[in-house]
Amino acid sequence: MVATFSPDGNRLDRLARFLCVGDTAFAIEFGTGIDPVLNARVHRAAALIREAAMAGVVETVPSFRSLLVHYDPLATSAAALREAMGEIDLGEAVVSAPERVWVIPALYGGEAGPDLEEVASATGLSPEEVVSRHAGTLFRVYVQGFLPGFAYLGVLPPELELPRLATPRVRVPPGSVAIAQRMSGIYPVESPGGWRLIGNTPLRLFDAGWTPPTLFAPGDGVRFRPVDAGEHAAIRAAVARGDYAPEQEAGR
Structure with missing residues (x-):
């Protein structure tokens, strides 16, 4: 899986909002409630961010509807990561039968x-x-x-x-x-x-x-x-x- 960056399509910043969580983390929130489509977006975003190997990203932690991103503030900034991640194209969220x-x-x-x-x-x-x-x-x-x-x-x-x-x-x-x-x-x-x-x-x-x-x-x-x-x-x-x-x- 390869992260794609595009001004078109289902950009992450159009499907989610970024929330500050202290000085070394922020959350990417896709919605509210328990929903398989939201959860699929969370895990796809986590996979694409890992594939992108962005400098300074320490760990991503998925939940039902959001993704917590831990980063090293000495290596990057929240603003830089949010700008880069916002351009990731998630594609269509497909909830398929489990493999x-x-x-x-x-x-x-x-x-x-x-x-x-x-x-x-x-x-x-x-x-x-x-x-x-x-x-x-x-x-x-x-x-x-x-x-x-x-x-x-x-x-x-x-x-x-x-x-x-x-x-x-x-x-x-x-x-x-x-x-x-x-x-x-x-x-x-x-x-x-x-x-x-x-x-x-x-x-x-x-x-x-x-x-x-x-x-x-x-x-x-x-x-x-x-x-x-x-x-x-x-x-x-x-x-x-x-x-x-x-x-x-x-x-x-």
Whole structure:
């Protein structure tokens, strides 16, 4: 991929606004809300900026709708970078089917998903219907953050949209499959958390020794496959032995 610079086309400065973030960073904001087109523009802009190899750019950090650009003020200036980046032609933002779809085994309910019954009650669905709707959704990895390997997966079916817990848990077990607002996610390690826990996967999502260190990447697809307690335990044992390969579906 090669960055193109042109006064015509979908120039970055016509599709986004630049916001100052201190004296060593600025944000490129493409819009508001959770939208696959906005997210596609964020990641395309990040890729083109990397390809352009602009002097002084230290790092780019994508989010749902914006791109944070860190730079070295001794090597360049925000004004110079914003002028150069503004001329980048992003082309048409195409949200295509993911090239890679991960199939994640998940044990729903019980100790693995202690909030499933409450989610069912709050949505007016049965626990089985909640599982069916969650597992029947092809999620998109929008961005990773909060914890290493924690992917924000969107979007949930509207009937499953619920706020975060009023009081977050002090400890959430690793592998917990959770939902909050319009998103789903998997806690890669034990941590505090305020999302509603509906299941658990025995897979590992992050390992500092992997290259790259995370299982998912932005733009990947994720689908959950319900399993029973026996299969969950068997997969956990295989993961511990290092002889389990996560399933994938054919992408586009």
